[in-house]
Amino acid sequence: MLKPSIKLLKLSMLAFACSASSGVIAADMQYKDQQNLHDIAASVSAERIGSDIQTLVDFGTRHTLSETKSDTRGIGAARRWIKAEFEKISAQCGGCLEIIEVSDTISGEKRIPDPVEVVNIVAIQRGSTEPNRMVMMSGDIDSRVSDVMDFTSDSPGANDNASGVAGVIEAARVLSKYKFNGSVVYAALSGEEQGLFGGKILTAHAQKNNWQVHGVLNNDMIGNITGINGVTDNTTARIFSEGTRVVETKAQARTRRFTGGEVDSASRNLARYIDTVADRYIPNLDTMLVYRLDRFARGGHHRPFNDAGFAAVRIMETNEHYDRQHQDLRTENGITYGDTIDGVDFDYAAKLTSLNAVTMASMAWAPAPPKDVKITGAVKASTSFSWQKSNDDTIAGYKIYWRYTSEPQWQFSKYVGNVADFTLENVVIDNYYFGISSVSHDGFESPVVFPGDVGSFDHNIK
Structure with a gap:
């Protein structure tokens, strides 16, 4: 085993050799692109996010089984308001958003026994060169109290998950001012709690x-900074990502056993990408890479995408407060329960929204990830790679990590x-x-x- 000092020297020499490689992106282009991403991060408004959370809370309940005809109460009113917000944003960018309702009628389920139309409000900002290549930010419209079937009681759902939906709307406001190569999707989803x-x-x-979804960023509770554990912290966030794909075949599993990759699924490398964005562009935010599909024995709306093989992660606060989740509004033994707006920190929600917006902008400006990446080198001194060279003229080249x-x-790249x-x-x-990444002429990866x-x-x- 190497002594620590020798190992550190070896790492430093290797890093220096990598940084000295040929084909480095021009410094002025790199600065320009970094500044664009810094500008996007700075454009997110905590005030607008707070206002949107308040509007969603004011609908009383957004339970999936709640009122749909009223203009002031229930999930129907909430989703019509969300759609109207997307329409306002689109009008300001010359119709840049394609706004659709993606729905189905669900019945015969444990939590939806009778027929209910579950409606998602989705806005698509089409890319100029690859409109079918997509990165998506999602949040959940619906809310609940202690009894998951109680659709009449007030259920503010301020943090869970008006914060996520408000983040989605705000990201659309900010990113709609730019044009991207790939498409950006803003999704307000229903039926999560059911x-x-x-x-x-x-x-x-x-x-x-046939959407080529290269990343789903599911935001579920991005506004709470004080946990049930007594910790108050507005400088960290968690990114949950699954390891190997659940759709992996037996043949793929056998190959993985001998070549590795248990911690290198597309979802996990998407999480690493987001973590890198946080380090570079989001001030005073350290993201925690959690190597788990979701919180222990719990679930979220990124899972259906994972179930289909898409790269998808969950972004959320670090310290949850369970007295403010899935609770009837009440006070017992001096403890106040309920997901009310006073438990949401708008600045923190804005910080995590910035993380999403910068990540999506970076991915949408960057070329698509390389395809058909292969590696060889058993019983050899060197490691060789091959991949499918793209005909995308925005690509300057490729980088090995x-x-x-x-x-x-x-750690290292060339x-x-x-x-x-x-x-x-x-x-x-x-x-x-x-691993291999694609690099654009402007330095986006x-x-x-x-x-x-x-x-x-x-x-x-397959």
Whole structure:
């Protein structure tokens, strides 16, 4: 085993060698693009987010089974207001948003026994060169109290999840001022508390329409900074991501057993990408990569997308307060229960909304992740890669990443130009995990793709 000082020197030398590689993006272009992303982060308004949360709370309840005819109460009024907000935003950008309702009638389920139309409100900002390549931000419209079937009692759902929906609307306001190569999708989903039905419906719609969804950023509770554990913290957030795909075949699992990749699914490398965005562009925010589909034995609306093989993660606060989740409004033994707006920190919700907006902008400006990435190097001194060279003229080239297998984030990288294969000399395949990203002429990068089926961003990989 290397002594710490020797190992540190070895790491430093390797990092220096990587940084000295040819084909570095021009400094002025890199600064310009970084500034665009900083501008997007700074444009998110905590005041507007707070106002939107208040409006959603004022609908009384947004339970999936609640009133749909009233203009002032129930989920019907809430989703019509959300649609109207998207329409206002679209009008200000010259009709840049395609606003659709994606719905289905659900019945015969434990939490939806009688027929109910579950309606998602979705706004699509089409990309100029790859309109079918998409990155999506989602939040949940519906709310609940202690009894999941109680659809008449007041259920403010201020943090869970008016905060997420308000973030989606605000991201649309900010990003609609820009034009992107790929498409950005803003989704307000219904039916989450009754069984993730809105996500299932939108996932089916995406599959039917052959959407190339390269990332779903599900925002579920992004406004609370004081946890049940007594910790108050507005500087951290969690990103939950699954490991291997649930749709993995036996043949793929066998390959993975011998080549690795248990912590390098597309979802997990999407999470690493978001973590990198936080470090570079979101002041005073440290994101925690949680290697789990969701919180222990719990679920969220990214799961239906994961179930279909899409890259999807959950973004949320670090310290939850369970007295403010799924609770009847009441005070018992001096403890106040209920998800009311006084438990939401608008500045924090804005910070996490900025994280989403910058991530989506970066991905939509960047080229698509590389396809058909392959790796070889068994019993050799060097590691070789190949991938499908894209005909996308926005691509300047590709970058190889690698890290020690025990490390959570990519440590080393080498820009290799616009080629379809490359060999890292004297870098032994056994000691590292590797990946490839696409790089645009302006310096935007795609998420890193781990070689083989395990890391592909193509959800249809078989």
